[in-house]
Amino acid sequence: MKKGETRVLERPRAKRRSGRSAPEAAPTGASWPERLHAVLRESGVRQVAYVPDSGHAHLIELAHADPQLRAVPLTTEEEGVALAVGAWLGGDRSVLLTQSSGVGNCINMLGMVQECRVPLLMLVTMRGEWGEFNPWQLPMAQATETVLVAMGAIVHRADAVDDIVQTVSAAARLAFNTSRTVAVLISQRVIGAKAFK
Amino acid sequence: MKTTRRKLLLDRREVVAEILKRRNGALVVTGLGAPSWDTAAAGDDALNFYTWGGMGGAAMVGLGLALAQPKRRVLIITGDGELLMGLGALATIAVQQPANLALIVLDNEHYGETGMQATHTQRGVDLAGIAKAAGFRAAETLYEQAQLKTWIPRLHKEAGPVFAAIKVTTDAVPLVLPTRDGTALKHRFREALLGAKEAHK
Numbered sequence: 001m002k003k004g005e006t007r008v009l010e011r012p013r014a015k016r017r018s019g020r021s022a023p024e025a026a027p028t029g030a031s032w033p034e035r036l037h038a039v040l041r042e043s044g045v046r047q048v049a050y051v052p053d054s055g056h057a058h059l060i061e062l063a064h065a066d067p068q069l070r071a072v073p074l075t076t077e078e079e080g081v082a083l084a085v086g087a088w089l090g091g092d093r094s095v096l097l098t099q100s101s102g103v104g105n106c107i108n109m110l111g112m113v114q115e116c117r118v119p120l121l122m123l124v125t126m127r128g129e130w131g132e133f134n135p136w137q138l139p140m141a142q143a144t145e146t147v148l149v150a151m152g153a154i155v156h157r158a159d160a161v162d163d164i165v166q167t168v169s170a171a172a173r174l175a176f177n178t179s180r181t182v183a184v185l186i187s188q189r190v191i192g193a194k195a196f197k
Numbered sequence: 198m199k200t201t202r203r204k205l206l207l208d209r210r211e212v213v214a215e216i217l218k219r220r221n222g223a224l225v226v227t228g229l230g231a232p233s234w235d236t237a238a239a240g241d242d243a244l245n246f247y248t249w250g251g252m253g254g255a256a257m258v259g260l261g262l263a264l265a266q267p268k269r270r271v272l273i274i275t276g277d278g279e280l281l282m283g284l285g286a287l288a289t290i291a292v293q294q295p296a297n298l299a300l301i302v303l304d305n306e307h308y309g310e311t312g313m314q315a316t317h318t319q320r321g322v323d324l325a326g327i328a329k330a331a332g333f334r335a336a337e338t339l340y341e342q343a344q345l346k347t348w349i350p351r352l353h354k355e356a357g358p359v360f361a362a363i364k365v366t367t368d369a370v371p372l373v374l375p376t377r378d379g380t381a382l383k384h385r386f387r388e389a390l391l392g393a394k395e396a397h398k
Contacts, residue, residue: 072289075289078253079254080257082255082283083261087264088383088387089258089261090262090266091265091390108251108252112251112254112379115380116379
């Protein structure tokens with residue numbers, strides 16, 4: 001998260017619940033990006049494609065620092081959809097980290113994963129909803145879920161910090177076990193609205 | 198943009214057949230349209246992944262594959278129009294520096310599938326120059342048979358990423374259509390590469 005941005009502070013993590021299938025490898029008290037990093041590793045993800053984004057910034061740093069993961073910065077998000085196809089052809093699992101505006105850049109390429117039944121896990125940080133200042137962010141944000149569904153994706157939402165890890169874990173299992181596109185929309189309520197000051 | 202156009206001489210079918218004659222287990226990703234038909238015409242192979250859509254995506258499919266299979270050579274065979282739609286991929290590939298990746302553009306300076314309209318390469322845009330500036334280890338525009346002969350071993354062996362824009366004629370060639378079911382192509386490719394058990398785990 002860049003200087004000058006605000007965010008909703010994370011609540012202390014709830015007591016560890018037993019009998020859950022969600023991976024819990026990251027240490028207790030770990031931040032949600034650290035726990036997502038653990039989920040991605042346990043889901044067998046290897047290629048991590050992204051366009052730089054403040055909401056995903058920490059997870060992106062963790063991906064770069066992890067020798068088991070291959071971080072692939074993109075010039076536009078649709079590259080990550082095509083990358084996922086090639087990765088899967090070669091036996092690798094991948095994830096695409098994007099902001100909601102980047103979903104719009106993916107639309108036509110999502111046809112490729114749908115036609116080929118390639119698993120695609122997308123983690124989408126929302127901009128243009130909760131407390132947004134910049135009106136130019138709103139059209140794509142408000143259409144994000146609609147266009148994803150129109151292109152055959154299954155959409156999960158995570159509106160609170162405590163939901164993110166379990167939702168992404170479930171989305172990864174759904175995507176890789178059933179060869180579908182599954183997108184998790186991480187609410188701007190969690191990320192925080194960008195402060196223009 | 199002013200340009201001096203050189204006559205297009207090479208036959209696309211012969212070029213692709215020459216390259217693939219020495220593929221030696223290479224994994225091949227093709228860009229939609231004529232490059233897919235050219236590759237099918239050279240001989241179908243389970244390790245060919247033909248795209249029929251997702252214009253602009255072939256190079257990135259090749260990158261994902263090259264990163265997943267660093268010990269196998271990956272050849273991307275696409276067209277000038279297809280690559281122009283996803284030029285950013287050249288920068289993204291250059292950042293990754295996959296040593297096993299070769300990107301081959303069959304550049305006829307036209308959009309063949311939509312009625313032979315001019316692409317930017319006809320108006321002077323230099324794809325090999327862009328690839329080189331992005332950070333490909335080697336990149337060149339090939340006009341003649343002698344150049345092609347020198348370059349074919351480089352496409353198969355040289356530490357990548359390497360890039361060749363091969364100028365080909367616009368002469369009509371017979372349609373040779375490969376399987377178009379994307380899921381079938383995916384399964385076939387993964388079974389051949391990974392084995393049936395791993396492919397359907």
